[in-house]
Amino acid sequence: MDKKELIKTAHLARLKLSEKEHLEFTDQLKVIFEYFKRISSIDTKDTLPLVYPLDGVESMISLREDKVQTMKEKKAELLDLAPERLGNEYKVPPVVD
Amino acid sequence: MSTKCLLWWIKMDLLNYKLHELTSLIRKKALSVKELCQFYMDRIEKYNSELNAVLTINPDILQTAENIDKNLNQYKDLPLLGIPILLKDVFCTKGIRTTAGSKILENFISPYSAEVVRRLEKAGAVILGKCNQDEFAMGNSNKNSAFGPVYNPWNKKYVPGGSSGGSAAAVAAGLCAASMGTDTGGSVRQPASFCNLVGVKPTYGRVSRYGMIAYASSLDQAGPMTMCVEDSALILESISGKDEKDSTSSIKEVPKWLHNCQSQNIKNMKIGFLNKEEANTSCSPEVVQSLEQVKTLLQSKGALVEDVSVPIMNMSVPVYYLISTSEASSNLARYDGVRYGYRSDFQNKKPDHLEEFYSQTRKEGFGSEVKRRIIMGTYCLSSGYYDEYYNKASQIRRIIRDHFVKIFSKYSLLIAPVSLSTAFSLEENPAGTLESYLIDSFTVSANLAGLPALSVPACFSSANQLPIGVQLIASHFDEQTLFNTALLIQEELKAVGKRPSYLV
Known part of the structure; x- marks a missing residue:
């Protein structure tokens, strides 16, 4: 990962980095990804990706019915957690003049 | 031995009891839950400043303990009756702040408790408080915490391991009877090894992840950190089993691990x-x-x-x-300064657009290891690299x-x-x-x-x-x-x- 890619990635992650972090991360991630590239040596032709670790091992997974559950009784509590709110809405600083 | 003498002897020796022995003392009224909680609170008071293992004490602990003591008959059959437990600060606790070791959640108080916490309490345990950890469970040293590093009780120049480092140091130093950690890549087992504890990462799906602040959902599992094998078996038994609120939790029957726990006959194994x-x-x-x-x-x-x-x-x-x-x-991605958690006060200048608002808040709220890993992950998932990294x-x-x-x-x-x-x-x-x-x-x-x-x-x-x-x-x-x-x-x-x- 070079500096240009780092800037692009930080933007995608909505993460502002300091100049010091830019320099540090570029150096560190270069070494780390260089090491990680070794995975390309493994033949994975016809291998399906595994996301759920018990996929194919544990058949006893049970999903609940796809029905909406509300948390209406928690509404006030949830809103109270907001750094800023206006009535029943979340407030963010004005971003356009 | 007189009763007074016996009580004195029990209290001197509290650190050496196994959990099922402590519950039996409480059942026999040889020890009250309040006394046991006070014992650990005194030790936290005495030792925590040099270890930095505990971040928050449950403000209601003594009242909860008193309530159990008063209604002992009602609770007496519970497997973890009166056991004071410390939790890694990644488990949401209603009424006690949950920080995940991060500035971005420094003052966050969850409106609900994690399923693990609910089950511990249902089994009679009392939540003593919350432990320091690597920020968002990312690390193996406990140096990546917004609240400072934890020091290994065996030698304070050394790390306790991580990310459940506070939970490990607390048990090793006798600041609680047992603790809970989480393990995404070794975060229960490695600090257990560094602090001379038994630490278990159960099968994925054994324990509900509901209310456990997520690091990597397909890898995270909660596990006990204890002074002996029997204590781990007892706690794991109390928290395992299907939870409707976590679809990856397994419906597999939970065995009586403690009851069946016997020194393995390994002949020909x-x-x-x-x-x-x-x-x-x-x-x-x-x-x-x-x-x-x-x-x-x-x-x-x-x-x-x-x-x-x-x-x-x-x-x-x-x-x-x-x-x-x-x-x-x-x-x-959910930590954006809108709905909960830290938000930048934009002292220098107000953000020009919403994106600036998010990235400034996240810059100030996250520590450097978390930022590094967010960058790594975003890169792996980004267009052009997905197949090469994440999929591969x-x-x-x-x-x-x-x-x-x-x-x-x-x-x-x-x-x-x-x-x-x-x-x-x-x-x-x-x-x-x-x-x-x-x-x-x-x-x-x-x-x-x-x-x-x-x-x-x-x-x-x-x-x-x-x-x-x-x-x-x-x-x-x-x-x-x-x-x-x-x-x-x-x-x-x-x-x-x-x-x-x-x-x-």
């Missing part, structure tokens, strides 16, 4: 020892020696011990970091998992190092280096494959006198074999239960 050379990194001589000691013990008890080759193991660290950071970049890693994950399944068709148990060495000093292994990630070489495979694994104390290093644990890995849902073999190691090697002498 086939036990594999992981070939350490294949991990692309090397273990310290003390770690190699600890494994030899365990091997000799198991052979002397009649086990059929063989070396097992897992060549794909040398891919486990890259695969783990590519997958876990990818999942983390998605899981941590997920394919190799299947190869690793299938390899372990095959091993367990032949062996009942696999034994491996927990970490490369004993605890390391606070200056060693700075964050962001490849070396700091390679420390996880022997623990991440169990998470990738969803297997249960346990760390049990084996011996102490002759070089620095710090504890060393060994890791037992079993087939999916076979925690019983872990407990039974660990009990044998506990009884024969006698490292389990030891504490630093100044803390006794």
Whole structure:
């Protein structure tokens, strides 16, 4: 990962980095990804990706019915957690003049 | 002995009781829950300033304890009756702040409790408070915390391990009867090894993740950290089982692990020892020696011990970091300063657009290791790199998992190092280096494959006198074999239960 890619990635992650972090991360991630590239040596032709670790091992997974559950009784509590709110809405600083 | 004398004797010795012995004292009214809580609170008061293991004390603890004491008849059959437990600060607790070791959640008070917490309380435990940890469970040293590092009670110049470092240091120092940690790539087992504790990462799906702040959802599992094997079995039994609120939790029946826990008769049992050379990194001589000691013990008890080759193991660290950071970049996208948590006050200038608002808040709220991992994960998932990194890693994950399944068709148990060495000093292994990630070489495979694994104390290093644990890995849902073999190691090697002498 070079500096240009780092800037692009930080933007995608909505993460502002300091100049010091830019320099540090570029150096560190270069070494780390260089090491990680070794995975390309493994033949994975016809291998399906595994996301759920018990996929194919544990058949006893049970999903609940796809029905909406509300948390209406928690509404006030949830809103109270907001750094800023206006009535029943979340407030963010004005971003356009 | 007079009653008064007996009570004095019990209280002097409180640190040496197993959990089921403590509950029995409470049942017999030889000890009140309030006295037990006060005992630990006094120790926190005395020792925590030098360890930095505990972040928050439950403000209602004494009232809760009194309530149990007053209504003892109603609660007396509960398996964890009156047991004071500390939680890693990643478990949401209604009414007690939950920080995940991060500035971004510094003042966050969850409107609900994690299912683990609900089950602990239902089983009679009392939540004593919350423990320090690596920020969002990212790390293996507990140096990555917004609230400062935790110091290893065995030697304060050393780390306690991580990410559940506060939970480990707290149990080792006797600041609670037991604690809860979480393990995404070794975060229960490695600090357990560094602090002379038993630490269990159960099978993926055994324990509900509801209300547990997510790092990497397909790898995270909660597990107990305790002074002995029996305590871990008892706690795990109380928190396991299907939860409707976590669709990945398993409906598999939860065995009576403690009741069935007996020193394993291992005559003719086939036990594999992981070939350490294949991990692309090397273990310290003390770690190699600890494994030899365990091997000799198991052979002397009649086990059929063989070396097992897992060549794909040398891919486990890259695969783990590519997958876990990818999942983390998605899981941590929710911290945006709008609905809860920290928000930048934009002192210098108001943001020009919403994007600036998010990125400034996240810049100020997250620590540097978290930022590094968010960047890594975002990169792996970004257009052009998805196939090369995330998808490829997920394919190799299947190869690793299938390899372990095959091993367990032949062996009942696999034994491996927990970490490369004993605890390391606070200056060693700075964050962001490849070396700091390679420390996880022997623990991440169990998470990738969803297997249960346990760390049990084996011996102490002759070089620095710090504890060393060994890791037992079993087939999916076979925690019983872990407990039974660990009990044998506990009884024969006698490292389990030891504490630093100044803390006794």
